[in-house]
Amino acid sequence: MNFTNLLIDVADGVALVTINRPAALNALNIDVLKDLTDAFSSLQKNDSVACVILTGSGAKAFVAGADIAAMQPLNAVEAAHFARLGHALMSLIESCPKPVIAAVNGFALGGGCELAMACDMRIAAENARFGQPEVNLGVIPGFGGTLRLSRLIGKGRAKELIFTGDMVSAQEAFRIGLANKVVASEDLLAEAHSMAAKIAAKGPVAVRFAKEAIDSGLEMDLDRAGRFEADLFGLCFATEDQKEGMQAFLDKRQAKFTGR
Numbered sequence: 001m002n003f004t005n006l007l008i009d010v011a012d013g014v015a016l017v018t019i020n021r022p023a024a025l026n027a028l029n030i031d032v033l034k035d036l037t038d039a040f041s042s043l044q045k046n047d048s049v050a051c052v053i054l055t056g057s058g059a060k061a062f063v064a065g066a067d068i069a070a071m072q073p074l075n076a077v078e079a080a081h082f083a084r085l086g087h088a089l090m091s092l093i094e095s096c097p098k099p100v101i102a103a104v105n106g107f108a109l110g111g112g113c114e115l116a117m118a119c120d121m122r123i124a125a126e127n128a129r130f131g132q133p134e135v136n137l138g139v140i141p142g143f144g145g146t147l148r149l150s151r152l153i154g155k156g157r158a159k160e161l162i163f164t165g166d167m168v169s170a171q172e173a174f175r176i177g178l179a180n181k182v183v184a185s186e187d188l189l190a191e192a193h194s195m196a197a198k199i200a201a202k203g204p205v206a207v208r209f210a211k212e213a214i215d216s217g218l219e220m221d222l223d224r225a226g227r228f229e230a231d232l233f234g235l236c237f238a239t240e241d242q243k244e245g246m247q248a249f250l251d252k253r254q255a256k257f258t259g260r
C-alpha cells in the first residue's frame with residue numbers, strides 16, 4: 001500500500017498508520033481523507049492485521065484539524081460534500097472490524113479530535129492538546145464532533161469545549177474521559193504497540209463482536225442491546241476460538257486463537 005499522505009507499516013498483526021503531512025500539522029484535506037479511506041478499506045480486509053494504530057508524523061501534532069486553507073474558498077454545497085467525506089471516513093474507522101488505537105502525539109484539534117474520537121481508544125502523549133476550535137473560524141465541527149464528543153464526555157462538557165473552542169491538556173482529557181491514558185511522549189508508540197499486541201493475542205472474532213456489541217448497543221434501548229449482546233455471545237460458540245479458548249483454560253495452557 002503506497003499513499004502520498006500516509007506511511008503504513010504492518011508487523012506482528014499490528015498496522016501503524018501515520019498521517020504524513022507534518023508541514024501543515026497533518027491537516028486533513030480531501031487527498032488525506034481519501035488516502036485514509038482507502039487505507040482503512042484495505043486494512044479492514046487484511047487478515048494479517050488484528051489491530052490498527054493511527055498517529056501523526058512529527059512531534060507537534062496528531063492532526064491540527066481539517067485543512068483551513070482548502071476549506072476557506074468552499075461554497076455551501078462543496079463544504080457539505082467535504083463534511084460528508086469526513087463523516088464517511090469516521091464511520092469507516094468506527095465500524096472497522098479491527099480495534100483502532102489513536103496515538104495522540106500533540107495537537108488533536110477540530111477534525112483531528114474528531115478523527116481520534118472515531119478510534120476505539122485514545123492514548124495521549126503528555127504534550128497532546130485536544131479541542132474543537134471551529135467556532136474560532138465561524139463554523140461548527142463537521143466530521144462528527146458534536147455527536148462523538150457529547151457521547152464520550154457528556155453533553156455539558158462537550159458544549160463547553162465546542163462553544164468556547166478551548167483546548168484541553170492530555171491530563172484534563174484523561175480526567176474527562178476523552179483520553180484512555182497519558183504517557184510520556186517518548187513512550188507513546190511503545191505504549192500503543194503494547195496495547196495493540198495484547199489485543200492482537202486475543203480471539204479476533206470475540207474482539208470484533210465485543211466492539212459491535214458496545215458500539216451498536218449504545219445506540220439501542222437496553223432490552224434490544226441485551227438481546228443483541230446475547231445473540232453475539234451465542235454466535236461466539238459457533239467459532240473454533242471459543243472451543244480453543246475454553247479448552248485451553250481447562251488444560252491450564254495458553255490459548256492459540258486462529259480467528260475461525
Ligand code: CAA
Pocket residue numbers: 023024025027028064065066067068069086107109110111112114133134137140141142143145
Ligand atoms: N489547516 C491548514 N493548515 C494548518 C492547520 C489547519 N488546520 N493547522 C496548522 N496549519 C499549518 C499552519 O498554517 C502553518 O503553516 P505555514 O508554516 O505554511 O504557515 C503550519 O501548519 C504550522 O502551524 P502554526 O505555525 O500555526 O503552528 P503553531 O505552533 O504556532 O500553532 C496550532 C499550532 C495552535 C495548532 C495552530 O496551527 C492552529 O490553531 N491551527 C488550526 C487549528 C484549528 O482551528 N483546527 C480546526 C480546523 S476546522 C475543522 O477541523 C472543521 C471540522 O471539524 C471538519
